[in-house]
Amino acid sequence: MHINRRPGPGWISRFDRRLVRRVSSFPGGPHDTFFRRLSASADQGKLWIGAAAIMALFPGRTRRAAVHGLIAQAVASAVTNAGFKTLLPRTRPLPEHLPVFRFVHPQPTSSSMPSGHSASAIAFAVGTGLVRPALGAVLAPAAVGVAYSRVHTGAHWPSDVVFGSAIGAGAALLTRKWWPVRPPFPEVTRAQTDAPPLPGGNGLSIVVNTLGGSYKEETAAALQEVFPHAYIKTVDPEESLEEAIQATAAHPGTLALGVWGGDGTVGTAAAAAVEHSLPLLVLPGGTLNHFARDTGTGSLKEAVAAVTKGEAAKSDVGMVTVERGLAGNPETAELIMVNTASVGLYPNLVRRREQLQPALGKPLAGVVAMFRTFAVGTPTVLMVDGVRHKVWIAYLGRGRYYPRDHAPLFRPVLDDGVLDVRMITADESFARLRLLWSVLTGTVATSRITHLREATEVLIESPGSPMALAVDGEALAGVRSARFRVEPQALTYYSPRS
The missing domain is CATH 2.60.200.40 (Tumour Suppressor Smad4)
Structure with a gap:
């Protein structure tokens, strides 16, 4: 089926031909090979996908910049190829418009208006630059080079490149709020206070929930080795966890309550610690133990150091x-x-x-x-x-x-x-x-x-x-x-x- 490709408006057509004649007057040289290879490297977005893959090796803002660049490129490519190329059919430059040694072969068969290569290049560079301006500045010459290469090799008219570049920049701006960069987290601060120092676990009573996801038969023995003077209560599945924790908190000589288990176990132990006015030692254990991480005792070494020195802090609780x-x-x-x-x-x-x-x-x-x-x-x-x-x-x-x-x-x-x-x-x-x-x-x-x-x-x-x-x-x-x-x-x- 023959597709009737409309020429551009008169003044745009004259502008395009004037610029193409200027480009065709350039003498041949190594730059022809360079622009031909640069243009080919950007086919199907390969150049930008490769750049994003390298950027993804560096976590944080660099990786997020790569993601945003790819998102902007994908939007620009979809709008260009699925939208405007259908709505704006246009014949590409003919061989007589450029020297034969410079003309791209084979020439693409889709509509010349707008340039998909230019849209993708500018979208990726601007999208990346919105997250990491320095990276955007580094990518800008490559993006501009790809856009120009489409005119240099006869694949597009200059106005195709200008329109495609505008689509790319618009896609980057449109998606600038997609996957925004998260602001840095505030520093950890704790309301420091003192608690009884318990070297060797002297005065420490620990309850161990055997239903904790990471529990092993040697868990209690390992804790006893670390805290040789501590009282350790292992709660079997058939026992009531709440009753066992209350009994552990009331054990004679208890100066602090320790707990090994997941978040639910820690919550039950926290209630007992508040009720008995005891400081709580949260030990890393269970399937999830977010509170141990938040209190700074995410490792056994940190927990031992804190309880040995009597270093403690205050926390709110939810009722x-x-x-x-x-x-x-x-x-x-x-x-x-x-x-x-x-x-x-x-x-x-x-x-x-x-x-x-x-x-x-x-x-x-x-x-x-x-x-x-x-x-x-x-x-x-x-x-x-x-x-x-x-x-x-x-x-x-x-x-x-x-x-x-x-x-x-x-x-x-x-x-x-x-x-x-x-x-x-x-x-x-x-x-x-x-x-x-x-x-x-x-x-x-x-x-x-x-x-x-x-x-x-x-x-x-x-x-x-x-x-x-x-x-x-x-x-x-x-x-x-x-x-x-x-x-x-x-x-x-x-x-x-x-």
Whole structure:
């Protein structure tokens, strides 16, 4: 089928031919081979993909600059090839317009307007430069060279290159808020205090949860070797964890309570430590132990150093009042929260992210986990401080977490006195599409579906059927309401000052 290719407007056509005649008047030389090879290197974006691969070797802003450059290039290429080349058919320069030794062969058969090579080159350079200006400046000569090479080799008219370059710059600017660079996390600060120094674990009572994901038969023996004077209680699966922790905290001569286990075990031990006015030593153990990382005792060496020297700090705790059971005759219980609580799909998201993280890294694992979770999930109807919402996730952190988006990972301060409240809602029209688009573009934090705030007290109610509430990783079913508040500096924990 013959495609009728319209010539450009008169003045543009005259401008193009004048510039092409000027280029054709250049004498031949090594530069012809250089521009021909430079142009070929950018076919299908190979040059920019290679540059991005090199940049990806350097973590941080350089890697993010590469990602943004590729995103901008992909958008520019799609708009150019799938859009404008169909809407603006145009014949490419003919062999008589340039010396035969310079003319590209074989010449592309698609529309000359606009230049896809130019769009991709400028998009990648500008997209990279928006994140790392120095890298953008380094890439700019190569991008301009590729754009010019399309005229030098007769593949495009100059106006094709100008239009393609404008599309590339526009794509980079359009996507500048996609996958934004996260601001640096604030420094770790702790409210330092003193606790009894317990060399060798003298006066330390430790409870070990055998259901912890990394528990081994030699765990208790290894702890006893490190703390030869400590009392160590191993909790078997058939025992009540809460009763065992309470008994350990009340053991004669106990000056501090130690705990080995995951976040749920740590939360139960923290409640006992507050009740018995004991400092808490959090030992690294269990499937997940975020609080050990936050307190600075993420390794056994750090924990031993802190308890031996009596170095400690203060932490806020979250108090959670939960109502369960029948609406007319609810059962009330009060829990301590040291990390997070959530309603909705957040536990599924975290579980998938943790599974994928070793292979994909945190950022990509978070994206894939979000897609898998929300593609099949359904929102939950909740009343949050008296306002009705349909939510994908209602998340509360005890303390301000970073980054300030849908995937909090790090908490530098444990006594800031706030609850970190985050909701991803389905109240808006096309809720699922909005959510998946914001995940794809990395704009969840700035999307209308995301609500971020801080509070000292929050009430979450389920107006329909009871909800499932997760507190520090432990799931509670049949919950009708949960009230959260902050108890300032209620917990003393061992933490190395270095």
